[in-house]
Amino acid sequence: MFESAELGHCIDKQTYRDEEGKLREALLNIQYALKERNEFPVVIILGGVPTAGRGEMANLLTEWMDPRYLRTDAFGAPNDEEAARPPFWRFWRVLPPKGRIGILFGGWYADPFWGWDGEQDAARIDRRIERIVRLEKMLADEGVLVLKFWLHLSRGQLKDRLKKLASDKKTAWRVTESDQQFLKQYDRQIEHYRDLLMRTNLADAPWRVVEASDSNYRNLSVGRQVLETIEHQLARPSVKQRRVDAPPLVSSIDGVRLLDRLKLDYELSKDDYKKQLEVLQGRLNGLSLHPKFAELSVITVFEGMDAAGKGGSIRRITAALDARVYRVVPIAAPSEEERAQPYLWRFWRHIPPHGHLTVFDRSWYGRVLVERVEGFAAPAEWMRAYNEINDFEDQLDDANVIVVKFWLAISNQEQLRRFEERQAVEWKRFKITDEDWRNREKWEAYIEAASDMIERTSTPTAPWHLIAANNKYHARLQVMRHLCDALEARLKRKEKKA
Amino acid sequence: MFESAELGHCIDKQTYRDEEGKLREALLNIQYALKERNEFPVVIILGGVPTAGRGEMANLLTEWMDPRYLRTDAFGAPNDEEAARPPFWRFWRVLPPKGRIGILFGGWYADPFWGWDGEQDAARIDRRIERIVRLEKMLADEGVLVLKFWLHLSRGQLKDRLKKLASDKKTAWRVTESDQQFLKQYDRQIEHYRDLLMRTNLADAPWRVVEASDSNYRNLSVGRQVLETIEHQLARPSVKQRRVDAPPLVSSIDGVRLLDRLKLDYELSKDDYKKQLEVLQGRLNGLSLHPKFAELSVITVFEGMDAAGKGGSIRRITAALDARVYRVVPIAAPSEEERAQPYLWRFWRHIPPHGHLTVFDRSWYGRVLVERVEGFAAPAEWMRAYNEINDFEDQLDDANVIVVKFWLAISNQEQLRRFEERQAVEWKRFKITDEDWRNREKWEAYIEAASDMIERTSTPTAPWHLIAANNKYHARLQVMRHLCDALEARLKRKEKKA
Numbered sequence: 001m002f003e004s005a006e007l008g009h010c011i012d013k014q015t016y017r018d019e020e021g022k023l024r025e026a027l028l029n030i031q032y033a034l035k036e037r038n039e040f041p042v043v044i045i046l047g048g049v050p051t052a053g054r055g056e057m058a059n060l061l062t063e064w065m066d067p068r069y070l071r072t073d074a075f076g077a078p079n080d081e082e083a084a085r086p087p088f089w090r091f092w093r094v095l096p097p098k099g100r101i102g103i104l105f106g107g108w109y110a111d112p113f114w115g116w117d118g119e120q121d122a123a124r125i126d127r128r129i130e131r132i133v134r135l136e137k138m139l140a141d142e143g144v145l146v147l148k149f150w151l152h153l154s155r156g157q158l159k160d161r162l163k164k165l166a167s168d169k170k171t172a173w174r175v176t177e178s179d180q181q182f183l184k185q186y187d188r189q190i191e192h193y194r195d196l197l198m199r200t201n202l203a204d205a206p207w208r209v210v211e212a213s214d215s216n217y218r219n220l221s222v223g224r225q226v227l228e229t230i231e232h233q234l235a236r237p238s239v240k241q242r243r244v245d246a247p248p249l250v251s252s253i254d255g256v257r258l259l260d261r262l263k264l265d266y267e268l269s270k271d272d273y274k275k276q277l278e279v280l281q282g283r284l285n286g287l288s289l290h291p292k293f294a295e296l297s298v299i300t301v302f303e304g305m306d307a308a309g310k311g312g313s314i315r316r317i318t319a320a321l322d323a324r325v326y327r328v329v330p331i332a333a334p335s336e337e338e339r340a341q342p343y344l345w346r347f348w349r350h351i352p353p354h355g356h357l358t359v360f361d362r363s364w365y366g367r368v369l370v371e372r373v374e375g376f377a378a379p380a381e382w383m384r385a386y387n388e389i390n391d392f393e394d395q396l397d398d399a400n401v402i403v404v405k406f407w408l409a410i411s412n413q414e415q416l417r418r419f420e421e422r423q424a425v426e427w428k429r430f431k432i433t434d435e436d437w438r439n440r441e442k443w444e445a446y447i448e449a450a451s452d453m454i455e456r457t458s459t460p461t462a463p464w465h466l467i468a469a470n471n472k473y474h475a476r477l478q479v480m481r482h483l484c485d486a487l488e489a490r491l492k493r494k495e496k497k498a
Numbered sequence: 499m500f501e502s503a504e505l506g507h508c509i510d511k512q513t514y515r516d517e518e519g520k521l522r523e524a525l526l527n528i529q530y531a532l533k534e535r536n537e538f539p540v541v542i543i544l545g546g547v548p549t550a551g552r553g554e555m556a557n558l559l560t561e562w563m564d565p566r567y568l569r570t571d572a573f574g575a576p577n578d579e580e581a582a583r584p585p586f587w588r589f590w591r592v593l594p595p596k597g598r599i600g601i602l603f604g605g606w607y608a609d610p611f612w613g614w615d616g617e618q619d620a621a622r623i624d625r626r627i628e629r630i631v632r633l634e635k636m637l638a639d640e641g642v643l644v645l646k647f648w649l650h651l652s653r654g655q656l657k658d659r660l661k662k663l664a665s666d667k668k669t670a671w672r673v674t675e676s677d678q679q680f681l682k683q684y685d686r687q688i689e690h691y692r693d694l695l696m697r698t699n700l701a702d703a704p705w706r707v708v709e710a711s712d713s714n715y716r717n718l719s720v721g722r723q724v725l726e727t728i729e730h731q732l733a734r735p736s737v738k739q740r741r742v743d744a745p746p747l748v749s750s751i752d753g754v755r756l757l758d759r760l761k762l763d764y765e766l767s768k769d770d771y772k773k774q775l776e777v778l779q780g781r782l783n784g785l786s787l788h789p790k791f792a793e794l795s796v797i798t799v800f801e802g803m804d805a806a807g808k809g810g811s812i813r814r815i816t817a818a819l820d821a822r823v824y825r826v827v828p829i830a831a832p833s834e835e836e837r838a839q840p841y842l843w844r845f846w847r848h849i850p851p852h853g854h855l856t857v858f859d860r861s862w863y864g865r866v867l868v869e870r871v872e873g874f875a876a877p878a879e880w881m882r883a884y885n886e887i888n889d890f891e892d893q894l895d896d897a898n899v900i901v902v903k904f905w906l907a908i909s910n911q912e913q914l915r916r917f918e919e920r921q922a923v924e925w926k927r928f929k930i931t932d933e934d935w936r937n938r939e940k941w942e943a944y945i946e947a948a949s950d951m952i953e954r955t956s957t958p959t960a961p962w963h964l965i966a967a968n969n970k971y972h973a974r975l976q977v978m979r980h981l982c983d984a985l986e987a988r989l990k991r992k993e994k995k996a
Contacts, residue, residue: 032928058821067813068828068859072821080577103821315565323556323570323601330566336834361566430530 001194001201002209005152009221010214023223024064030230031065031101038099039238040143041340042230045107048151049190050179051161052212057151057222058103064223071096072103075110084297084353086399088135092348095144097340108132109148109196129199134391140204141384142342145233148205149222150197151212155186161213257451262466264411266474273473280480281320287487288321288357292494296400298357298487303365303453304408305446306436307418309472313408313479314359320480327352331362343367343385344392354400364389368453373445386456393462403462404486406479407454408469412443499692499699500707503650507719508712521721522562528728529563529599536597536838537736538641540728543605546649547688548677549659550710555649555720556601562721569594570601573608582795582851584897586633590846593642595838606630607646607694627697632889638702639882640840643731646703647720648695649710653684659711755949760964762909764972771971778978779818785985786819786855790992794898796855796985801863801951802906803944804934805916807970811906811977812857818978825850829860841865841883842890852898862887866951871943884954891960901960902984904977905952906967910941 011019034042044061046054058072073094082090088108096102109132139146153161162183165171182189197207208225212218287293300317302310318326329350338346344364352358367385371377377385393403410418419440422432439446458464465482469475509517532540542559544552556570571592580588586606594600607630634644651659660681663669680687695705706723710716785791798815800808816824827848836844842862850856865883869875875883891901908916917938920930937944956962963980967973 029928036928055820055822059817059819062821063813063817066809067816067824067826067857068809071825074822079579081579105822311564311566315561318565319561321557322553323560324553324572324603326565327569328565359565430527430534 001197001207002150002152002190005150005209005211006154007211008213009211009217011216011220013216016216016220019220020223023220023227026227027061027064027223028066030227030234031069033234034101034230035069035099037234038340040145040233041096041098042101042145042147042226043096043107043139044101044103044226045105045109045146045148046103046151047106047109047149047193048212049153049158050176050182051158051165051174052151052153053215053218054105054151056215057149057218058105060219061103061223061226065101069099070101070103072105074105075107081353084355085351086395086401088131088395089348089351092345095341095345097337098143099340108135109200129196131391131395132200133202134387136200136202136205138344138384138388138391139342140202141381143238144342145229146205147226147229148200148207149225150193150207150209151218151222152209153212155183157213158183158186257447258454259407259409259447259451259466262409262468264409264414264468264470266468266471268471268473268477270473273477276477277316277480280477280484281316283484284317284320284480284487287484287491288325290491292491292498294355295494296402296490297352297354298402298404298483299352299360299396300357300483301360301363301365301403301405302408303362303369303406303450304467304469305410305415305443306439307415307422307431308408308410308469309475310361310408311431312472313406313467313476314361316476316480317359317483321357325355326357326359328359328361331360331366344388347392351396351401364392365453365457368457369446369449372449373442386453389457390459393457393459397461400490402486402490404483405457405462405464406467406482407450407464408467408475410469414470415440415443499695499705500648500650500688503648503707503709504652505709506711507709507715509714509718511714514714514718517718518721521718521725524725525562525721526564528725528732529567531732532599532728533567533597535732538643538731539594539596539838540599540643540645540724541594541605541637542599542601542724543603543607543644543646544601544649545604545607545647545691546710547651547656548674548680549656549663549672550649550651551713551716552603552649554713555647555716556603558717559601559721559724563599567597568599568601570603572603573605579851582853583849584893584899586629586893587846587849590843593839593843595835596641597838606633607698627694629889629893630698631700632885634698634700634703636842636882636886636889637840638700639879641736642840643727644703645724645727646698646705647723648691648705648707649716649720650707651710653681655711656681656684755945756952757905757907757945757949757964760907760966762907762912762966762968764966764969766969766971766975768971771975774975775814775978778975778982779814781982782815782818782978782985785982785989786823788989790989790996792853793992794900794988795850795852796900796902796981797850797858797894798855798981799858799861799863799901799903800906801860801867801904801948802965802967803908803913803941804937805913805920805929806906806908807967807973808859808906809929810970811904811965811974812859814974814978815857815981819855823853824855824857826857826859829858829864842886845890849894849899862890863951863955866955867944867947870947871940884951887955888957891955891957895959898988900984900988902981903955903960903962904965904980905948905962906965906973906977908967912968913938913941 034040046057048054062070062072071094075090078090091104091108094102094104136146162175162179166175197209201207208222210218210221210225302314304310314328318328327350331346334343334346347360347364350358350360367377367389368382372382396403419432419436422428454464454466465478467475467478467482532538544555546552560568560570569592573588576585576588589602589606592600592602637644660673660677664673695707699705706720708716708719708723800812802808812826816826825848829844832841832844845858845862848856848858865875865887866880870877870880894901917930917934920926952962952964963976965973965976965980
């Protein structure tokens with residue numbers, strides 16, 4: 001991995017001057033072309049041996065290009081808002097939109113976790129690497145161009161450089177304790193990073209190792225690779241055109257789908273409902289006041305056919321909670337800013353901090369429901385979404401965010417009855433639109449998509465709860481029960497640990 | 499102010515039940531109508547005597563209405579990100595977009611500052627009140643409906659309530675030290691708040707004082723006022739239609755405008771430029787490394803005719819700085835999310851935290867330049883913008899954000915020369931569009947608008963620097979000089995204080 005970056009590459013001053021001028025103009029041009037095309041963003045990640053010039057490289061790239069369309073973010077210790085959410089949240093926050101370039105410094109490789117410290121848990125490392133691989137794969141699939149540089153120095157070069165920096169009063173402050181430490185453990189560290197780089201060296205986002213002892217060579221190497229990679233991506237067919245058909249999902253050959261077998265009708269009197277609801281709301285309220293609640297967050301996801309009773313169920317949850325603790329996020333068509341980002345971005349921005357509950361009224365599952373059925377997403381896109389979504393929810397779970405998902409199931413006849421009722425009652429007319437009627441015509445396609453979704457995204461940590469919703473009362477109680485159970489189970493686990 | 503809220507209002511259980519049902523339905527309807535019309539947001543602020551039920555009221559309003567289109571935020575001690583920015587930033591962050599309702603709890607009145615503590619500086623209070631008045635006035639002008647409630651308890655009622663809460667094990671924790679303190683100083687506190695409420699009792703955002711000892715009365719009073727006020731606002735002509743013409747600004751009768759008198763041509767050789775630039779960039783870099791730099795932020799604003807050299811000047815600034823320290827924000831047409839907010843919102847979201855510099859390439863001054871000239875803003879809107887902008891920058895200054903504003907001035911002939919050059923040179927063609935040519939036809943109108951702007955928004959803390967820019971070299975050095983001077987002066991002031 002690092003062999004050809006220890007050959008002593010260098011470029012003389014005159015050549016550098018000539019080449020830099022040309023490169024600069026070309027970079028500026030390609031940057032404007034990127035902006036004009038407005039089809040994909042570029043993420044640049046700078047890793048490397050200490051003092052190899054990551055900061056200088058970021059500054060130089062910004063100097064060469066137009067800083068209005070390029071933004072740099074560095075990641076130190078997480079601040080309050082970051083620490084209360086999953087680790088990747090801070091990266092999603094600063095992801096550049098289409099047409100822009102973002103330098104993320106070390107990005108998801110910046111974590112001190114990656115430094116070798118002699119006693120790392122192999123399983124944990126595997127897990128983290130796996131997560132990075134999935135993230136980069138997903139970004140690439142969404143059209144994000146990810147450029148990863150490793151600025152390399154050999155042991156001898158690092159030693160010389162630290163000595164030189166330390167000997168000059170003006171630069172001595174740049175040499176930190178951890179730099180010295182790196183030098184001492186050079187071989188182990190490099191071995192460790194070699195492993196990391198190899199395992200995250202993806203076809204769509206390969207590592208670009210650059211010898212950094214001669215800054216002329218380093219600068220031109222990085223600059224040209226940025227240029228050529230963007231040029232190449234611009235010359236490729238657009239993401240939309242690249243979408244290939246995925247192999248079709250074959251429904252069961254007898255035509256019976258998961259949701260066809262669900263019992264939808266239950267009897268429940270209004271009085272029983274009221275009594276039980278009160279108990280459950282009290283229980284939920286109590287759980288939200290549990291001291292350990294401040295260490296976790298809850299996300300509830302509501303999906304289901306139109307008029308399945310999502311709104312009513314949501315209101316029974318929120319009525320049990322303090323308004324400062326929860327937020328309801330209705331998901332409709334994405335906004336302009338959201339359309340300029342990978343599709344999960346719009347959900348990442350609403351991830352609650354610890355101590356809060358967020359209700360999603362429709363969700364990221366739109367990708368495999370409405371987007372699939374209406375053809376807004378190509379088969380290859382919604383097919384990979386199952387994995388992307390599972391990975392997303394896995395990250396949430398890891399960060400103590402409980403995900404509770406509900407599919408509210410009603411029969412075709414019941415939907416018709418409710419639609420007609422809505423049209424008849426003056427103040428319910430807001431709730432019924434022409435689109436609802438159009439969607440109704442695609443009932444079978446939705447049932448098929450929903451059945452696939454439930455099967456492919458019900459995980460042990462975030463299972464789908466199928467709620468029989470022909471009887472509203474029954475449905476609301478079931479929702480409350482599952483939510484309370486999930487929350488209680490997690491709080492108990494937390495108590496035991498403490 | 500509080501007299502009629504100490505009359506012992508109350509409503510019996512049966513009446514309450516009947517009324518609540520009706521109110522609830524009406525609130526839900528008006529909320530949907532608000533969403534459908536999508537013309538203005540509603541901000542609800544809940545103040546009052548301790549234990550009068552602000553939390554209960556927020557919960558109840560959320561229960562009555564559809565929680566998907568209503569969001570509640572409370573404001574405790576500022577977190578990391580909030581503490582590093584002006585005090586109002588946190589409110590701008592959560593302002594509801596058009597069609598939605600936001601409960602901001604105490605909002606800008608929640609600050610403990612407002613509690614009477616026996617030794618307050620009258621001048622500071624005046625200043626804060628003034629700022630709130632301006633904010634609410636601006637929000638009202640932008641169409642935001644601000645509803646402010648004061649939930650009142652008389653001395654005797656508060657005493658009884660605290661006693662009752664304290665005597666029950668389940669509620670005793672709700673009585674805090676500061677509640678007891680409030681009771682002890684009841685008369686002084688109320689006197690103090692009476693003054694605050696009276697001075698912030700605006701025609702567009704009056705205080706609504708509600709007796710809160712009987713919760714039935716309190717709930718219905720608040721609920722009905724929310725309902726009726728939204729109804730009233732929906733029935734009014736829309737903000738657009740309400741815009742009245744402002745009296746015209748009369749330009750000087752001899753037709754000579756501020757910018758006509760500016761000397762635009764300076765001689766400077768490329769060699770001299772390079773030498774001086776290097777010195778200035780070194781100076782700026784040094785200032786950014788000053789230990790006190792971490793306690794302030796810098797905003798530079800670039801305005802000027804097309805092709806005046808904004809981009810080039812900006813790059814000379816950024817080249818002197820570490821890429822992690824600055825951000826360049828180009829301002830073009832507002833996005834969908836931005837259009838759903840008061841016009842200053844899109845700039846508030848880019849306010850840098852301390853230790854950072856943000857360059858705005860065009861800015862909030864678009865309101866009094868392009869929006870005025872093109873008629874996107876009505877006269878009454880851009881006329882009031884001068885004050886709103888001055889107030890915005892004053893807030894920034896107060897929070898240790900230095901604002902350095904540049905108007906890059908070129909002559910009409912020089913612009914023509916540059917436009918033609920851009921069209922001739924292959925890689926500069928990106929920089930010239932049909933719109934640039936169209937804008938050029940309105941040259942005179944822009945000069946007039948810019949002259950007014952400079953005159954009306956040059957304040958001692960944030961003056962406009964007029965930069966003669968026919969010679970690019972001269973302009974860039976002037977920009978660097980003013981920026982360094984402003985930053986140095988502020989750092990010196992900080993040093994002295996320390």
